[in-house]
Amino acid sequence: xxxxxxPMMPGHEAPDFAVPAVHEERTIALADYRxxxxxxxGLFPGLYCPFCRRALAQMAGAAGALKxxxxxxxxxxxxxxxxxRLYFRYRPTPLPIAVDPALETHRSxxxxxxxxTPEMMKAVETVRINPFGDxxxxxxxxxxxxxxxRRDRYQMTAVDEREAASTxxxxxxxxxxxxxxxxxxxxxxxxxxxxxxxxxxxxPEELLAAARTVATTLA
Numbered sequence: 001x002x003x004x005x006x007p008m009m010p011g012h013e014a015p016d017f018a019v020p021a022v023h024e025e026r027t028i029a030l031a032d033y034r035x036x037x038x039x040x041x042g043l044f045p046g047l048y049c050p051f052c053r054r055a056l057a058q059m060a061g062a063a064g065a066l067k068x069x070x071x072x073x074x075x076x077x078x079x080x081x082x083x084x085r086l087y088f089r090y091r092p093t094p095l096p097i098a099v100d101p102a103l104e105t106h107r108s109x110x111x112x113x114x115x116x117t118p119e120m121m122k123a124v125e126t127v128r129i130n131p132f133g134d135x136x137x138x139x140x141x142x143x144x145x146x147x148x149x150r151r152d153r154y155q156m157t158a159v160d161e162r163e164a165a166s167t168x169x170x171x172x173x174x175x176x177x178x179x180x181x182x183x184x185x186x187x188x189x190x191x192x193x194x195x196x197x198x199x200x201x202x203x204p205e206e207l208l209a210a211a212r213t214v215a216t217t218l219a
Contacts, residue, residue, distance in 0.1 A: 007110040007173060007188045014041075014177045015108040019076055019098040022084045028098045030181065033072060038184075038214050039177045040066060040207065042075040043106050045170035047087050048160035050148035051199035052077070054132055055172065060095035062204045069211045071176070072096075078103045078167060083159040101163075103170060111173035111188060120169075123195060131199030141198055174202060176210050185210035 008014065018029040033039045042059050044052040056075055063073040076098045077084055084099050100106070106113070114120055128138035135144060149156075156164070176185035187206075190197040202210075 007112065007186060007191070008175065008183055009186055010183050012183050014175065014181050014183050015105075017076070017100075017105045017108065019100045019105060020081050022081065022088055022097040022099060028074060028096070030177070033177070033179065034181050035179055038069075038071045038179050038211070040071055040073045040211070041109075041175045041177060042073070043109060043111050043173045043175075044075060044077045045103075045106075045167050045172065046079045046160065046163040047077060047083065048079075048156060048164040049168075050145050050152060050154065051131055051201075052172065053152065053154070054148070055201035056093065056095065056097075058201050058204070059174075060093045062207045063095055065204065065208060066211045069208075069215045070179075071211045071214065074098065076100050076105050078106065078170065079163060080159050083157055086157070103167065106170060106173070109173055109175060111171050112190075113167070113170045116169050124198075127195045127198060129196065129198050131197075131201070144199070172201070174207075176214055178214055184214045 014030060016030050018027050021028050042055070044056065047053060059073060059075055066073060074096045078101055079099055080101045081099050084097060088097060103113070124141055127141055129141055129144050130138040135147060139147065171189040173188045174186070175183050178184050187202050189200065193200070
């Protein structure tokens with residue numbers, strides 16, 4: 001079961017990937033960075049997820065500060081290529097984006113996708129979250145998602161609807177990979193705080209601290 005996979009951890013060699021780029025007609029692979037630069041890799045379930053869309057914006061904001069430390073950034077989103085191109089056409093970002101609708105990269109890095117059992121769903125219903133601190137108070141997960149969608153004026157596409165129904169339990173993950181292809185830092189959604197960590201993304205300070213550690217190691 002996907003939810004029982006162990007995420008890749010610091011010291012592990014990052015698995016190879018090759019995924020279609022959103023902003024260019026090309027494939028982006030881990031091999032593109034090997035021997036040249038470190039990489040912050042963010043793995044996201046889909047654009048239907050308002051927490052993912054906000055995390056992508058945060059990751060884009062941090063990318064400029066990471067680059068002088070020798071760290072490039074790449075986000076891989078579990079959606080179809082044309083769906084991503086439609087979204088980023090209206091909400092452009094400088095962050096390099098690629099897609100993996102089959103979530104193969106997520107699986108290879110061991111990012112959990114728990115089985116939506118009745119017990120799990122009941123536990124989720126009891127959680128109150130405010131992952132970005134911009135809600136007036138912590139809300140149930142679905143209520144928080146609905147409120148953020150309302151604020152974003154986000155209109156779900158048919159692709160979003162299908163992906164939300166099939167992959168909504170897929171977690172997010174971030175991995176800092178050095179230029180030799182070794183993972184030096186990892187963060188997986190709910191890995192530290194349990195379900196209360198749903199929707200959260202590392203702060204810019206956390207990402208910078210991780211990047212400085214890699215820069216020091218490679219100096």
